[in-house]
Amino acid sequence: MGYYVTTPIYYVNAEPHLGHAYTTIAVDVLARHMRQRGEDVFFLTGTDEHGEPVAQAAERLGMTPRELADKNAPRFRDMVGRLGATNDFFIRTSDPQHVEAVQRILQRVYDAGHVYLGTYEGWYCPRCADFKTEGELIEGNRCAIHKIALEREREENYFFRLSEFQEPLERLYGEQPEWVLPAGRYNEARSFIDQGLNDISLSRSSLTWGVPVPWDERHVFYVWFDALLNYYTALTYAADGDDLTERFWPPTVHVLAKDILKFHAVIWPALLMAADLPLPRRLFIHGYLLMDEEKMSKSLGNVIDPFEVIDLYGTDALRFYLFREVSFGGDGSVSPEGFETRYTTELANEYGNLASRALAMVARYRDGVVPEPDAAPAIAGDFEGLAEGVCDHFDRVDVSGALDETWQLVRRLNQWAQEEAPWQLAKDPAAADRLDTVLYGLVEGVRVVSVLLNPFLPEATERLLEALGRPELTMEAARFGAGGGFGEIAGFSPLFPKIERQPEPAA
Ligand code: ME8
Numbered sequence: 001m002g003y004y005v006t007t008p009i010y011y012v013n014a015e016p017h018l019g020h021a022y023t024t025i026a027v028d029v030l031a032r033h034m035r036q037r038g039e040d041v042f043f044l045t046g047t048d049e050h051g052e053p054v055a056q057a058a059e060r061l062g063m064t065p066r067e068l069a070d071k072n073a074p075r076f077r078d079m080v081g082r083l084g085a086t087n088d089f090f091i092r093t094s095d096p097q098h099v100e101a102v103q104r105i106l107q108r109v110y111d112a113g114h115v116y117l118g119t120y121e122g123w124y125c126p127r128c129a130d131f132k133t134e135g136e137l138i139e140g141n142r143c144a145i146h147k148i149a150l151e152r153e154r155e156e157n158y159f160f161r162l163s164e165f166q167e168p169l170e171r172l173y174g175e176q177p178e179w180v181l182p183a184g185r186y187n188e189a190r191s192f193i194d195q196g197l198n199d200i201s202l203s204r205s206s207l208t209w210g211v212p213v214p215w216d217e218r219h220v221f222y223v224w225f226d227a228l229l230n231y232y233t234a235l236t237y238a239a240d241g242d243d244l245t246e247r248f249w250p251p252t253v254h255v256l257a258k259d260i261l262k263f264h265a266v267i268w269p270a271l272l273m274a275a276d277l278p279l280p281r282r283l284f285i286h287g288y289l290l291m292d293e294e295k296m297s298k299s300l301g302n303v304i305d306p307f308e309v310i311d312l313y314g315t316d317a318l319r320f321y322l323f324r325e326v327s328f329g330g331d332g333s334v335s336p337e338g339f340e341t342r343y344t345t346e347l348a349n350e351y352g353n354l355a356s357r358a359l360a361m362v363a364r365y366r367d368g369v370v371p372e373p374d375a376a377p378a379i380a381g382d383f384e385g386l387a388e389g390v391c392d393h394f395d396r397v398d399v400s401g402a403l404d405e406t407w408q409l410v411r412r413l414n415q416w417a418q419e420e421a422p423w424q425l426a427k428d429p430a431a432a433d434r435l436d437t438v439l440y441g442l443v444e445g446v447r448v449v450s451v452l453l454n455p456f457l458p459e460a461t462e463r464l465l466e467a468l469g470r471p472e473l474t475m476e477a478a479r480f481g482a483g484g485g486f487g488e489i490a491g492f493s494p495l496f497p498k499i500e501r502q503p504e505p506a507a
Contacts, residue, residue: 002252018289035086047073047090251280390406
């Protein structure tokens with residue numbers, strides 16, 4: 001069975017920001033880790049191009065929705081590349097194959113009797129592309145997320161009989177308490193279901209930018225139905241002439257933030273049941289990146305541009321920072337100062353220097369050849385269970401936990417180097433064996449943590465492992481002492497050099 005992991009598909013109504021980069025990197029870290037374990041991985045990301053969020057933004061800009069989508073989709077694709085993401089496919093919901101597959105699946109849902117024509121009356125947020133209950137509004141009938149005043153709408157819509165899936169969803173949640181992680185989000189989804197489900201709009205007749213409803217072309221599908229189905233349709237055409245659904249459906253895990261929990265945790269499984277398709281095995285819901293205590297979002301304008309961060313600190317530093325600074329699953333603030341601090345104290349001083357010092361000592365005291373010690377170094381014991389622990393974290397999508405566990409070993413190696421003081425041992429010819437053991441222990445330790453850090457820091461770790469002449473990245477290679485010794489070490493430049501910042505212009 002393959003390992004199939006997805007990000008949400010992002011709206012092309014604006015340019016990508018750090019929030020989008022965040023989920024994309026998390027999923028890439030997972031995908032890279034699972035490949036290290038020999039899993040058959042498929043990693044999907046892409047853009048959500050239909051519906052009101054895009055149509056309205058295009059109108060404001062005096063463009064057609066398609067022009068806006070064609071302008072912004074490549075920016076998301078570029079972002080994915082700059083982040084070092086190893087996605088297997090990039091879906092655009094304007095792809096004709098997606099449109100055709102959505103029509104085919106929803107026609108099946110219609111034919112099976114899950115759809116009827118009715119009238120929608122109520123509040124609608126065009127930015128969320130979501131119908132709101134009175135209870136979800138904030139003062140002045142405004143959207144709680146976008147803070148914009150909403151209009152009451154009355155429109156003929158096709159409805160999806162969500163209420164029919166009340167019991168099947170209760171059963172799903174009852175039988176699979178870890179279907180949604182973390183537990184707080186599972187409870188939230190469950191209580192939404194427990195309040196009783198109402199049927200929901202499946203189509204819109206006031207909008208033309210969408211997938212036409214095949215049985216009634218006056219309507220287009222409500223964008224969320226079109227969007228959610230991307231996870232399925234992508235597999236039908238991602239590989240030319242090869243349908244990947246056999247190999248990868250159902251998804252192993254969908255990763256998303258809590259803003260779109262209800263769509264994924266309630267509507268999506270009901271839709272799959274209606275279409276008679278197996279359900280994803282798990283959803284992982286992460287929190288928000290905040291700037292000055294507010295959710296970073298394009299409508300609030302408080303966004304960090306991931307391209308700028310990468311230009312300054314590099315891709316690895318961004319990938320690392322986000323999961324160190326904010327525990328994956330919770331909310332947390334990020335800031336340019338925070339980047340600077342973690343870069344210097346952790347990447348440059350703790351990891352980069354550890355590697356440089358270990359290699360420099362091998363060069364100075366042993367002519368660049370890592371010694372083969374007679375006895376295993378004492379530090380080997382600290383690595384016992386490490387790879388298993390990291391795998392356990394990743395099995396639960398605990399990306400920060402996996403990083404923390406590995407980083408403790410980076411710190412332990414620094415501490416051990418201080419305790420053993422190889423620079424002192426080098427002065428005493430009688431301590432030559434001991435020095436051999438310590439040098440080997442340090443280099444082997446750096447190698448093992450580098451294998452485990454590879455999903456987070458692909459560029460730096462691969463450069464270092466090349467220099468060590470030990471480029472293996474598998475989980476077997478993440479054991480202390482695995483694969484024997486080293487040869488002569490190649491020289492290499494510092495992994496995380498000091499950042500030369502442009503001085504702030506004088507006021
Ligand atoms: O909702 N913190 O698209 P979207 C953390 N098209 N993650 C954030 C974030 C933040 N401040 N801001 C954005 C949509 N994200 C739909 C999805 S899926 C079938 C359709 C990330 O462009 C996070 O993953 O608004 C969030 O769920 C997603 O971007 C929303 O992206």
